[in-house]
Amino acid sequence: MNLREGHIAIAVDAMGGDFAPAAVVEGALDALAAAPGRFAILLVGVQESIERELARFSGRTAALRSSGALQVVHAPEVIAMDDQPNAALKTKRNSSIGVGLALHRDGTAQAFVSAGNTGAVLSASTLILGRIRGVGRPTIGALIPTAQTPCLLVDAGANVDCRPRHLYEFGVMGSAYVGAMLGKDRPAVGLLSIGEEETKGNEASLQAFALLKASELNFIGNVEGRDILKGAADVVVCDGFVGNILLKFGESVPGFFKAKFLRYASRGILNKAVALVARRGMRTVMKELDYQEHGGVPLLGVNGVSIIGHGGSTPKAVKNMILRADEMVERRVNQNIEATLHALPDGAS
């Protein structure tokens, strides 16, 4: 296999995540196997550690390395999962995150993927890649399951205090992403609030409502907490404070039912049987919530493609993150965002 001209290269943070570098290296090889010849991978990190992991797969790596489809780029420093993001970025200038993003900025790579320290990847991506023209606040979206197709909750926690203009931008970026990546034509954008009526909301959401209404988006108005899982909107806009709380609450629901089922099961043998079956059924239903399947969340609004993965990313999750990065480059999500933001009515801020 030879890498052809014009193909995409993806910089992968080999040191990012709880199971790095082992899980990242394995996931990268799986991604190359899943889409042979489509993209090259640059594994960025402590060379010695990466080579040690690669040695475990020597049978698979020889051809990939000689074709250039798999390269190792040394970055001597590692930002730990619990490092304070901005401090770490200042003191560890040659981290895998910094070096990987620089490769993307310089055009050596067309995307960057990391399961490392979320705050650091977020800050460094904005700093190194810069923002798309018109974007005040890059954002992280999270795909959540609904009774219909999944919807993108945006912002998922990157921006805590938001002005109306920021909420509007989240709608634009979310719509562009869902449109391009999930193949939705004119995704339905809803503003998360406390009532359907235009007059219901807090100060920021009421003003954001007006901006979204005046935009070219397919804005369906306010959606309430109860509408999300029904699939009322393809994109649900909120600030990162609400988004983070809601997502973490949602993540805790299966554990809550598990605890309840266990208590229920303790009340007799028949209950036990019912609880067992119920939990099995629920697990099956919950599978689509599995972050490994959708592999990471996109950082939207930066001049480039930067995918942030779960700290606990497995090889499968890493593989899917890489495949998603490749897709995001192909589908030109950022061009779409820039075009929509330019259509904003004057004077909105």
Place this chain on the structure above:
Amino acid sequence: MNLREGHIAIAVDAMGGDFAPAAVVEGALDALAAAPGRFAILLVGVQESIERELARFSGRTAALRSSGALQVVHAPEVIAMDDQPNAALKTKRNSSIGVGLALHRDGTAQAFVSAGNTGAVLSASTLILGRIRGVGRPTIGALIPTAQTPCLLVDAGANVDCRPRHLYEFGVMGSAYVGAMLGKDRPAVGLLSIGEEETKGNEASLQAFALLKASELNFIGNVEGRDILKGAADVVVCDGFVGNILLKFGESVPGFFKAKFLRYASRGILNKAVALVARRGMRTVMKELDYQEHGGVPLLGVNGVSIIGHGGSTPKAVKNMILRADEMVERRVNQNIEATLHALPDGAS
């Protein structure tokens, strides 16, 4: 049965709720039957409508009426469920809500209960009863189930944009309520935020953290979205925007699983059996979420006891609201709130 001196009288909005006055009248009679001789009930509303409902239970009402345990107070106007609260309160000065609360303010009744227009009950309660000294914003709390004992989420939607001082007050009021009503000694108060660390939060929550930390409450710091259902705190403090969204999201979870189970069941006969059992197990587990059981939410911070019920309140829900109102009077929740607020460090605002 004769009503003794010094017993409590509870004013009940006979016109409030989707099934009023039928469901309210029936629920009131059930409450009197459940706690004979403990309290009197003043049914407030359009006399003719109330009498028509009472006529259905003539066997049960004669003795109650002659003893004074059941009285009807005429209020000619009705605030509809979808009336704009403040406008309705102005134009309908003799509504069942206004008259019932006036009975409470004047000391004829010691509590007020309504399943009517939430916004109108909230506004009228604050206006007519006034606020407890030290309270800037009365609040509505909602009891939610956890893997442990239920916790009170406060504010549940009454106050959308909140200053740090308001969040602090919610903690004080929630703690007093849970302490008195659920018999918790020094309830654990958590501040809903996006990370456990003191430095995580939005502008308002960061400042509220400092106020709560300096208070006499059993403040356990920030809690995250995922901690609520685990039962990490007895009282979870947030603004009403977040609280409303979270509560409505939570209410929609069973419906989401139902939709998922149905889809799963459609994939074969074995799946169908599993889904059936799973749904049955889940329904059992969900029973404790039933609002009918806990019957309404307390309005905290007003000079009196005002319980607000679900619009769809059944006789059972109404009965439980009345029993709860009686309990709240007995347990002197408001005195507790006032005492704690007085202990606030100076200068907090």
